[in-house]
Amino acid sequence: MGKQRPGAAPTLEEVAALAGVGRGTVSRVINNVAGVKDSTRRAVQRAIAELGYVPNLAARSLAGRRADAVALVMTEPDWRKFGEPFFSETIRSVGDALTDTKMQLLLTQVRTDAERRRFVEYARGGRVDGVLLMSLHAEDPLPDMLADAGLPTVMLGRRSGDESISYVDADNTGGARSAVDHLLSSGRSAVATITGPLDMYVAQCRLRGYREALDRAGVEVKPSWVVEGDFTEQSGRAAMAEIIARDPEVDAVFAASDGMAAGALNALRAAGRQVPRDVAVVGFDDFLLAQHTDPRLTTVRQPIEEIGRTMVRLLLEEMEESPVAWRHVVLRTELVLRDSG
């Protein structure tokens, strides 16, 4: 007879007593370990149902030295960013990639120093087995803090050219290059660009791709062709207006984000320029651009679904090893031409 403790949640031991078996057997049943007689298993399951038993995860975690949970950290203070498809789809695909595991996905916001400290304690304290990081700024100390603690960690994108910690990134340089190649091959030559904030590596890469394509084609980049935005629609509009003012001869634009591409289109229309007849626009990603119905728009698409899936795969691999080895994956982008006639 197990001692009844009214009010308290039933324990594995009480289940064992009720089923007339040892604790080890109950543990095997709840963990689906093979090698338990079928009749025994059923008896245990009946006892579990009768008592409404639920395993105490703290005890499991302590004894098993794992949390069966991973964190996905959002360091972005502006939540509206997570309404953008690039982020929301990544989160969705990470969740999907974890459905076949017993890992619980925990999204955590880390906006302030206090939140960072608390999260690092949480993670180092063993409440998660690994950490995924999104939307990182170059100077964020969080990745290194986690890495120093020996925690499996995977970042979405990298902070610089020689990133050590594991990351999954898109081929931003190659994607930008293919976009500009496309513009050049369709007869344009005065190709301007609206870059992202140049303290972000992703923006540097897309600018580099732009320059490489023009270099190879023997086109000299005029300083007036390069204007920096901040990835938003508004900054794209302002940048496009700036470009028109500086050099009215520009006949094509590569925008380093879809938001800025949408802004550029709006600014061109406001200026009475035909898009894309007078000026061709290529944007990175096509979320906002999708709302523009012009069939001749072109975009560089990132393999979002694959990004989330790959991040999870790398993290699970890292969790198998000690010490953790870092992995770097760069995924190809795809140039999408809507023009079909």
Add this chain to the structure above:
Amino acid sequence: MGKQRPGAAPTLEEVAALAGVGRGTVSRVINNVAGVKDSTRRAVQRAIAELGYVPNLAARSLAGRRADAVALVMTEPDWRKFGEPFFSETIRSVGDALTDTKMQLLLTQVRTDAERRRFVEYARGGRVDGVLLMSLHAEDPLPDMLADAGLPTVMLGRRSGDESISYVDADNTGGARSAVDHLLSSGRSAVATITGPLDMYVAQCRLRGYREALDRAGVEVKPSWVVEGDFTEQSGRAAMAEIIARDPEVDAVFAASDGMAAGALNALRAAGRQVPRDVAVVGFDDFLLAQHTDPRLTTVRQPIEEIGRTMVRLLLEEMEESPVAWRHVVLRTELVLRDSG
């Protein structure tokens, strides 16, 4: 001398040995319990720093019977919703309300049955001390599952008129009524409404407020004045077009969401109607509406910041008691007139 176990994380016991004190004392120091001599406390802190000690949260949880974490569950399958200010601001304010506690906020997505099952195991397993629920559909079994497990739970909004589980809601009926009162008192009389999905209690309340205001004013609601949308901008546009087609005499519209209000404005402009001279529009919330520069727009504003703060307060209160008692809070809304001249 504590046994050194290279590779493993240092334990409280090793800290105690290094500091030359008992385990109890170290525990008191890391938990900031009063009644430790200052010199002892410093010695322990030195040992902690030297060893890089971090408490094992599973062990703390097991011994202390608490997780020091709360979950905020998003049952919305469409993540873009969380880009909307109503949700993103709520999440932000919940995070803010928790900064002064040692609680870690965990956001979890529950879209599928598998995810629901896993989360309930997680919560019942004691990994969180309480649960906040957002964006619930009426038939979602999750709240009852958590309540049956005796877990402190607070919902954002309620599922029906006689909700038992704790919730924090805005006064949707009163807000809608004040919006329509405003329209009537400014000389309108043919007031139509674009409702939300009527299987959601929030939409029912806003429709009721609309009807009540017209009833009190002795205006009979024509069936053609009530069109159902789904809270999106697109549905608002379609609904407005429908209303114009059915009854061109309509001179005012109450939209049950800001998105639908924005859609209504766009549809009116497309139809060549003067807004708000010909047709006055009042929307619930003013996020999308904020982009409309018309100074004569009016909105019903929900006290978002207070919603998040209140949810946290109720949850912390519930966590103090056993069994849990449910709490219901309805917060006043505010009619915001931009019209200042």
Add this chain to the structure above:
DNA sequence: GTGAAAGCGCTAACAC
């Protein structure tokens, strides 16, 4: 003010 000791509920290794 501090140390010693008794659990918290589980997993995993080992015996039979």
Add this chain to the structure above:
DNA sequence: GTGTTAGCGCTTTCAC
């Protein structure tokens, strides 16, 4: 196949 046992690392009495 199944029972037994030794921890996992902490909090919390209870002595002193």
